[in-house]
Amino acid sequence: MQKRLTLGFFFTLFVCTTFIPIVWMFGSSLYEDGRFSFVYYKDIFLTQRYVGVILNSLILASITTLLSSLAGIPAGFFLSKTNLPLKNIFKICFLIPFIIPSYIVGIAWANLLGRTGFLNTLLSQYTPFSPESVSHFIYSLYGASFILSINLFPVVMLMTEYALKNVNPRLEESGLIAGSIFQVVRQITLPLIAPAILSSMMIVFILSLSEFGIPSLLQVNVLTTQIFTQFSAFYNEKAATAIAFPLIGITIILMILEQVYFRGKSFEVLGRRASHGTIHYQERWLTVIGILFCTFIFILCVIVPLTTLIANSKTVSAYYDAFRLAKNGIRNTILYGSLGATFLTFVGFFLGYLSEKVQLRLRNSIAPCIWLFFAVPATVIGVGLIKVCNRPEGIFQFIYGSLWIIILGYGARFLPLSSRIMANYFKQIPNSTEEAGIVMGAPWFCILREIIVPLQGYGIVAAWLISFMFCVGELGTTILVYPPGHETLPITLFTVMVNSPANIVSALSLIIVVMTLLPLGVFLAISRYFLKMEVKGSGVLS
């Protein structure tokens, strides 16, 4: 009963925060002049123009996913499985590209690879490429994918790293007795973390599909720029919502493909509490490759944008001016980001449980519902929230005029993400652990507290970290719903970036990076302390 009520409550919460605003928007896009009509949808399915646009979106998302995985999976592996020196510094630094707003990274790369850019000059001097061809590359679908993958690879890295930490080292130890590192990685480790890797790839794919900033900056014609055109050139929210429909279609196809892949496979492993840590490969050559690889990623994804920002900020006074502009936003960003991440992790935990640990039939219908609207663009969600929550009556009046509307916005945008992260870690926990508690007659809350939450420790940390980074960077929905006085740092940056001097904008971007990294560092330190305590106190399951 406890279990049913709790899970039912959290699913209802999800329906209210995420489902209703979006369904409201799609529902109203089916009505024209008070009558049911497919007028806006006809355009999408019958016009040649949209076929090209959908194709562009798919190419953008595929290349971005491929590049992010090529960078993120090895980075996650080297960080968790080798004795890489300065591992923690690398880890924190690799989060930076995700924290710097994507359009700032875009401008930095456009400056470097533009016709008069430093890298363009270098490339055109020492390679067969002409300045024009390098400049064309950055203003193309491929250039946009390249920049987006720099922005998004930390998602793959984090999820891979935490999944690797969750793998029972005894399985790998047994493998190492009989085979080489390659065999163990290929035949034991990779298959066990496949759900995490696939989930992270799906997240990156869908995030690239719904990304607007970079395609807009580089003038790439994809679905999100079309949606934006309908919203801001024609103020036609119904047409804009209808154009978002193919994004949902693509998400459904991805879910079906994923289900086909996972059918009949098991990824259950006892959590790390079963042993005393993660296996670290001591081989020197592996460490050297790790250092080379991580340094390369560090230069490409961290040094380049950071040096551009530091060089552009020029003077100390720029930081003072930027800080003055940002002081309100700093408090709001940290407070709302932390509240949002906690909300997303908390609710995501139960939704993740619902998608993985309940009866198969129920699971198969709930999991797609949770994931379905993840690709819906922020503007559609923002307008949907206004329509649903902006009412003169009691509780709505309070929510719409307070910080809770921003938290609801985070929920509407990122609950599918946090629950997805949780679900994929739940995949690694065998049902037998919970069944053992039931056999002992423990109530469900007790099983939750004593067995499931401790085993899900890394999942909770990964979900909070990723949710926090998403919340503090969120702009599209927040800018539509934030009440006066509640602006966050991305909004401050967005509203001053055009007519403020470039040095202040750069300084402000760096302040955003620092202000995001600080709470992340504190959270990582605290979580590490608690997880160590868990390991020390373990023994229940070993």
Place this chain on the structure above:
Amino acid sequence: MKFITLMIFVPLLFLRICPGGEVVVYTSEDKVFSEPILQQFEKKTEIKVRAIYDTEETKSTGLVNRLIAEKDNPRADVFWSGDPVRPVLLEMKGITTPYISGSAADIPEIYKDNEGHWTGFSARARIILYNTSLISADEKPLSLFDLTKPKWKGQVAIANPLFGTTSIHMAALFITLGDEKAGKFLQDLKANGVKIVSSNGEVKRLVARGEVTVGLTDTDDANVAIQEGSSVKIVYPNQQDIGTLIMPNMVCLIKNSPNPDNGKKLIDFLLSKEVEKNLAWVSCAQMPLRYDVRTPADVLTIDAIKGMNIDYHKIATKLDEIGEFLRQWAGY
């Protein structure tokens, strides 16, 4: 349970209670310029200003869509628009209510709505920005039509014409030149390899870095580039024929707003000479619409430029008509 209760009520401690009245303003004028003005109003009247900022440069998407979505339960009292057409669109959607401000009596009629739905003040102009390291003053283009000449092939940048002030400029050209001539001008421009970029700010960046020689943008972007020390200068185009497009800020009162009286006070303040003077002396260097407001030496007064003769209502209607053409032209 305690945790949940704390999560809900602790943030309430951060809410401030203001004893006096308040006014809610949504503004697409850039925050760096609008915030000090709103603070002056707050100081002068002791009315708490609660502002939501956006920027015209990013096409006012947030605010205009928000105002439209909030139509049934408006939260804003005043909309201060950085461009002259979005308030007309809001008027057409029934979101504004008339208010004729006494402060605007000496603002020329052309910048005011007859019924008082919107009133203009401090203006920007649509200009050609050129890179002085790449061309001399003698070589600079003097007219928009020069940009279709082979000399400028691949050397011109323009923001996406579907959005922001570029869309207003296009609609003004279609009204002034007629559909056929304006359409041909745009096709010639495209044939000459014009670079279509995301925003006026991006045009400024490309010209300042010398990636293109000239670009069409607004005076505020150009002034920021000049103050940053970039090698760029401004040309007010078409002074010999159709004139330069002048784009005032506009302010309007929202229908059924929560604090209409304070909203009217804020509108009176925004339309004062004091505000026009302030906006002329900051880095956006906007031109006062009154002739008797003192400006810095490098800020032209409205009578020093030949402006395009246009009706902002017609621009709003024209925008709707040419939307599909512009979309195809821009490759969207």
